[in-house]
Amino acid sequence: MGVISSRLYGRRKGRGLHVRKTALMQSFLPQVQITLSGEKGLTAGSLFGTPAPLILEIGFGGGEHLAAQAKRNPEMRFIGCEPFVNGIASLLDHLERDRITNVRVFADDARVMLDALADASVETCFVLFADPWPKKKHRERRFIGPDSLSRLARVLKPKGLLRVASDHPQLIAWTRAQLDGSPAFRCAYADSVPPPDWIPTRYQEKALQAGRVPVFMDYRRVDAF
Numbered sequence: 001m002g003v004i005s006s007r008l009y010g011r012r013k014g015r016g017l018h019v020r021k022t023a024l025m026q027s028f029l030p031q032v033q034i035t036l037s038g039e040k041g042l043t044a045g046s047l048f049g050t051p052a053p054l055i056l057e058i059g060f061g062g063g064e065h066l067a068a069q070a071k072r073n074p075e076m077r078f079i080g081c082e083p084f085v086n087g088i089a090s091l092l093d094h095l096e097r098d099r100i101t102n103v104r105v106f107a108d109d110a111r112v113m114l115d116a117l118a119d120a121s122v123e124t125c126f127v128l129f130a131d132p133w134p135k136k137k138h139r140e141r142r143f144i145g146p147d148s149l150s151r152l153a154r155v156l157k158p159k160g161l162l163r164v165a166s167d168h169p170q171l172i173a174w175t176r177a178q179l180d181g182s183p184a185f186r187c188a189y190a191d192s193v194p195p196p197d198w199i200p201t202r203y204q205e206k207a208l209q210a211g212r213v214p215v216f217m218d219y220r221r222v223d224a225f
């Protein structure tokens with residue numbers, strides 16, 4: 001695992017924001033945003049002021065899943081990583097309306113956040129419906145790959161959960177091959193039926209409406225590798 005040499009792919013901005021979301025980005029985001037300048041060894045305790053189980057969501061999109069997880073688990077602390085401004089504004093809307101206080105936002109490439117976290121500091125990491133990058137020449141843009149997996153293996157606790165889902169057949173095959181080939185992870189669940197505690201995401205709903213079948217995968221970080 002080296003420095004982050006490749007740039008962040010995908011868009012950071014979509015349609016212009018409405019008044020309420022613009023105001024949230026200006027006034028609320030600074031209250032919940034994590035900004036980094038080379039920090040290392042961060043934990044739930046150093047980020048939130050009290051030790052607690054730390055949960056990460058990478059690419060939270062509109063933030064529906066992250067907000068619902070945080071609301072369901074008030075004793076846990078959540079970090080959402082997402083560079084897409086419209087998605088961040090949508091998450092802020094959920095947090096503010098539902099008075100959710102256990103979420104912090106990293107508005108940039110999740111790999112930078114991963115590198116700032118302490119070893120074995122994360123209980124669970126969600127990577128749900130990641131961008132599939134279907135063209136062969138773009139495969140190295142897929143989030144789950146050797147570099148991100150060594151970062152995730154470092155920050156996840158032994159037996160920690162990496163939960164992944166996708167509706168894209170090539171990405172599903174790729175993700176399973178990457179994870180099954182990694183000595184740091186073992187498969188605990190893989191099915192087209194979601195695990196019992198599943199909370200739907202926006203992309204999942206879109207996939208179902210379009211008749212695509214998502215696959216839900218739980219991988220556990222092994223004790224030692």
Ligand SMILES: C[S@@+](CC[C@H](N)C(=O)[O-])C[C@H]1O[C@@H](n2cnc3c(N)ncnc32)[C@H](O)[C@@H]1O
Pocket residue numbers: 008009010011058059060061062081082083084087108109110111127128129130131143201202203204
């Ligand atoms: C297809 S969307 C899925 C959104 C959401 N998880 C869902 O299921 O509705 C993938 C998201 O991952 C984000 N993303 C891509 N690369 C990322 C990275 N390196 N760090 C954080 N987020 C990333 C994109 O901006 C995009 O919002």
